[in-house]
Amino acid sequence: MDYSIESLPLDQLETDCIIVGIYKHQQLTPSAKKVDQASHQLIRNLIERGDIKGKICETLLINVVPDSTIPRVLLVGLGDKGQVSIKSYRNAIVAAVKALQKTHIKSAVCTLAEIELKAHDYQWRCRQIVELFNQNLYQFTQTKSQKPTPHALSYLKITATDEHKSVATIGLKQGLAIAQGVSLARYLADLAANICTPSFLAEQATDMSKRFSKMSVDILEESDLERLKMHSFLAVSRGSVQPAKLICLNYQGGNAQEKPIVFVGKGLTFDAGGISIKPSAGMDEMKYDMCGGASVIGVLQAAAQMELPLNIIGLVPSSENMPDADANKPGDVLTSMAGKTIEVLNTDAEGRLILCDTLTYAERFDPELVIDLATLTGACLVALGRVPSGLLGTDDELCDEIIAASKTACDSVWRLPLWEEYQAQLKSNFADIANIGGRDAGTITAACFLSRFTESYRWAHLDIAGTAWRSGAEKGATGRPVPLLCQFLLNRANA
Ligand code: BES
Ligand code: MN
Ligand code: ZN
Numbered sequence: 001m002d003y004s005i006e007s008l009p010l011d012q013l014e015t016d017c018i019i020v021g022i023y024k025h026q027q028l029t030p031s032a033k034k035v036d037q038a039s040h041q042l043i044r045n046l047i048e049r050g051d052i053k054g055k056i057c058e059t060l061l062i063n064v065v066p067d068s069t070i071p072r073v074l075l076v077g078l079g080d081k082g083q084v085s086i087k088s089y090r091n092a093i094v095a096a097v098k099a100l101q102k103t104h105i106k107s108a109v110c111t112l113a114e115i116e117l118k119a120h121d122y123q124w125r126c127r128q129i130v131e132l133f134n135q136n137l138y139q140f141t142q143t144k145s146q147k148p149t150p151h152a153l154s155y156l157k158i159t160a161t162d163e164h165k166s167v168a169t170i171g172l173k174q175g176l177a178i179a180q181g182v183s184l185a186r187y188l189a190d191l192a193a194n195i196c197t198p199s200f201l202a203e204q205a206t207d208m209s210k211r212f213s214k215m216s217v218d219i220l221e222e223s224d225l226e227r228l229k230m231h232s233f234l235a236v237s238r239g240s241v242q243p244a245k246l247i248c249l250n251y252q253g254g255n256a257q258e259k260p261i262v263f264v265g266k267g268l269t270f271d272a273g274g275i276s277i278k279p280s281a282g283m284d285e286m287k288y289d290m291c292g293g294a295s296v297i298g299v300l301q302a303a304a305q306m307e308l309p310l311n312i313i314g315l316v317p318s319s320e321n322m323p324d325a326d327a328n329k330p331g332d333v334l335t336s337m338a339g340k341t342i343e344v345l346n347t348d349a350e351g352r353l354i355l356c357d358t359l360t361y362a363e364r365f366d367p368e369l370v371i372d373l374a375t376l377t378g379a380c381l382v383a384l385g386r387v388p389s390g391l392l393g394t395d396d397e398l399c400d401e402i403i404a405a406s407k408t409a410c411d412s413v414w415r416l417p418l419w420e421e422y423q424a425q426l427k428s429n430f431a432d433i434a435n436i437g438g439r440d441a442g443t444i445t446a447a448c449f450l451s452r453f454t455e456s457y458r459w460a461h462l463d464i465a466g467t468a469w470r471s472g473a474e475k476g477a478t479g480r481p482v483p484l485l486c487q488f489l490l491n492r493a494n495a
Contacts, residue, residue, distance in 0.1 A: 003130050005168045006157035010034050015109045017072040019096050023081040024054040031111035039065050056088045057095040097136040100153050107155035122164040123171035129158055130175025140190040178486045181302030182479030188294040189477035193270035193287040198318035202245040205297050212304040220246035230357035232336040236350045239327025240320035249300045249314035259368035260311035264358050266351045266374035267293025267318030274321045274347030275329050291468030292373040298482045308493045313365050317354040333431045343431035351376045356453040369458040379442025380463040388414040389467045389481055392447035393460035411484035423448050
């Protein structure tokens with residue numbers, strides 16, 4: 001799909017279809033008015049006939065436009081004028097994509113960036129168009145021998161008058177970088193676990209890094225992890241024949257003296273639970289247990305593509321969690337890289353075991369702050385469903401910064417408390433800390449566990465168990481929270 005900004009007047013456009021918005025009560029957007037005037041009040045007549053009311057997300061494709069240079073018009077309902085919310089703006093764009101998908105239209109011009117929103121400017125509105133078109137046109141075809149027919153739509157032009165052209169161009173560039181970061185994360189996550197192994201993930205990260213001069217990669221092998229005394233991480237990998245990898249991406253977009261922002265993404269390419277094996281129903285979805293890692297790779301790619309003036313480190317501990325004669329067992333006591341001992345009461349609480357050593361490793365980068373993202377707990381799904389990602393941390397300022405970014409990016413989070421009272425649930429009779437905290441507050445006790453390894457820097461944790469992929473008929477990765485983290489970086493770059 002090719003995206004560009006278009007500032008020619010409507011009568012000079014060359015396209016298969018123009019997308020224009022209409023509000024309720026017969027109110028037209030500026031572009032809809034122009035199309036209406038150029039077509040002998042075609043739109044007004046259709047409204048009068050009752051063919052479209054302007055309700056939010058309503059669409060009407062006009063296939064024949066008399067005396068017009070543009071052969072088709074797609075009308076999109078926007079609801080009440082002056083009351084278009086961020087969500088309804090986004091939903092209207094999605095409705096337009098869905099309507100176009102049903103046709104064989106190859107090129108379209110989208111005028112929806114002209115819609116006034118209270119909180120967001122032209123740049124943001126262009127960006128959303130690119131992100132949403134990309135998100136809804138994503139197809140995973142890698143492992144199908146009978147490829148589904150690709151979407152016809154291949155060119156999208158977003159209109160902007162000369163006044164808005166430069167911000168629109170920035171919005172387009174950001175939108176493309178974020179959209180491609182999302183697509184990369186989704187692609188890696190949707191791949192089957194027999195293809196997307198820790199070694200494969202490391203190769204993909206390496207290939208990605210080679211495309212950018214300011215990016216380098218370091219892949220730590222099991223022997224390196226051994227040397228670093230990452231016995232907690234290694235214990236998870238012991239039951240798997242696939243060697244574990246610690247992927248370290250380094251993007252140097254800022255001054256050499258500037259402290260880096262560090263992202264840590266859980267990269268379990270398959271989580272069978274280990275000896276505490278999971279029930280088989282739905283276990284296939286545990287190929288998605290590397291979504292945090294995939295998002296880190298996607299975010300680093302987007303940051304490099306946007307040429308952000310920041311230093312960013314992406315760490316992805318990657319492993320499988322399998323049952324095996326040599327696997328980690330309940331009751332085993334491990335010594336983490338930090339020197340803390342851990343009693344493994346459940347081998348299925350493996351994410352925190354690979355993350356804790358990686359969080360300790362993050363110390364050597366003298367980070368400005370660390371954010372980890374992990375499909376960490378089923379309990380997060382129980383608490384919050386599949387709408388927001390869980391956000392935990394004791395640094396209020398950092399959490400507020402993440403919340404602000406999530407609102408701009410429309411990639412929601414909900415903060416859960418990380419009060420010290422919960423720490424007691426991790427008490428072990430045989431080690432410094434247990435790897436599970438019982439049935440209550442599972443998302444919080446998982447974050448409590450991680451917090452024991454993050455005391456030397458500013459840190460926040462995102463539990464993306466409910467948001468990183470969808471189940472059921474629409475099963476597939478979402479690429480979240482790539483938009484949120486890209487926005488977090490953009491805000492920092494602009495500050
Ligand atoms: N990867 C899972 C968490 C998960 C489960 C995410 C289902 C999304 C859907 C994680 O490794 C895990 O198994 N967590 C356990 C922790 C428990 C043993 C304390 C869980 O949530 O059941
Ligand atoms: Mn698990
Ligand atoms: Zn897991």
